Amino acid sequence: MAVMGTFAYEEDFLNAAENLTSSGFDDIALLSPLPLEDAQRALGLGKSPVRRFSLAGAIIGALSGFAMAAGTALVFILPTGGRALITLPPFMIITYEMTILFGVIFTLLGFHFVSGLPAWRDKPYLPSANVDRFIVVVEGADSEQAAKAVTIIKEAGAEEVRHVEDSQ
């Protein structure tokens, strides 16, 4: 069972989030129509693993970019004025572009991996969370925990509290 509390005011929503986390609820989703640093802090979200994807992508891109340029020069030999086949100045440009290309693509993959999107299952949600309401969802609660969560959410000033099904 999940408990869903809807708030009209950001401050009440943040109070509810902090009170729930300090009461030991750890399976909480905080839905808001805009990014709120305080909400992220209440859930203890620090540095995102997305940055590791970006770094890995950049490194793979750099290596594969240089390998592609140098490999092509070695396979299709095109001597130019006695110069070296593997010439750093032009190949570094290809390396540079591929570093960025793979960095961006891996960052995108990182976003999907870390955020869990695309969402393949229905999850508790109200469309007003994308307009002007702030919603706290407490998931995986038994009846006793759910009652406690309802009390905390109501005390924080929720305009509506409802019981919904957990993620399906």
Next chain:
Amino acid sequence: MPMMFDHGQPSYADVNKDILSTMLVTGRGYWILLGCTMSMAGIFFFMPWIYQLFVGVGAAGMNRNAVWGTYLSNFIFWIGLSHSGTLLSAVLHLTNSPWRKAIYRSAEAMTLFSLMTAALFVMVHVGRVWFVHWSFPIPNQMGLWPNFRSPLMFDVMAITTYLTASSIFIYMGSVPDFAAVRDASSGIRRRLYTIFSFGWRGTAREWHTLGWAYTFFAIFVVPLAVSVHSIVSWDFALSIVPGLHHTIFAPYFVCGAIYSGTAGIVTVMYCLRKFLHFEKYIGQVHLDSLGKLLITLSLIWTYINILELFSTWYGATSFEVEALKFRLFGFYAPMYWEMILFCAFVPLLMLSRKIRLSWNKMLVISILINIGMITERFIIVATSQPRKFLPDAFGFYFPSWVEISITFGSFAIFATLFLIFIKWVPAISLYEVKETLKPLRRDS
């Protein structure tokens, strides 16, 4: 955070209603305008191109001396116009500038559509467009791979990367807004936006991940944008043609690109404000900031132009001086001086705050700047190649009706893409505008 709104602060619900209504409600005027731009694109761009495909690139005015013409000068122009969108958006995101939030989505779209238009010019220029895949590192029937030592291949890699990164940048920034469209619509549109939004709910974890990813996109995009126009400049500067072989070309092109792109943003913002009724969201703070940026860029651009003249005069190489004389006093001299007037002198009017805060005057200035910038690109191509070294290699280039028509038609293509965009993506970011609003408090 400065006050962003000229007409009082809207509520969160107002933001959704105002911005989504421009997508969900379509008047007759929109369809007429779209029909006009599509027809113009067909008549002025695609029909002459088809004609050129049948008769060959001889239909263009290019010749033995001037093997590059209007197609490539337009290519540089459109690549340049693409620069301010994503670049400005990324820089302002990294510096946390609040005035970015209402204008960046459309600016990024401008980047994307300018790039697409620029890519079309490459296809028009190469003549046999069905062989264009030979420039990509993919297996082909010839068993050959591209020569990565050529600046043209730098271009292919840079523009492909820029197009990919810009598309991802604008798409990822739009995901929360796609969810808002999903919730506000029904039927097939709702199903489509359910897919587009990946099931976004707006949880703290989703916002947190998007924030990090978006910042990394911005970090990647800034050096990428600088590299793209530097590389475009090397298409010219790495040749030994007088008038092109200048070390200043990379910063010159990058500065010019940001300059014309910023002017393009002013033009697009004017249209959005006027025709989509975004007066509430795009205000004088945006105009003032863009005006100040344009003055700065204009001064840098002027400085680089003076430097180019000085270095040629100081170098005193006969063929460089000849190319310069042709540029300053030859057949295309009126266009050169028109460029100087529009890009170096007219922008100085914006030193007056009164002019900077006038939408109509800023629209005129922004259009004049871009006329100057498209002229600049034409002059770079048209006055250098026909003046190569010895007089017996001198020639002349003048665009044919096919090239002039295709140039005109490219603006119709850009306008068509933009008109389609405003019906598929919220032209202003909903959530970023909400970030600039003071939160509603219980005691307020």
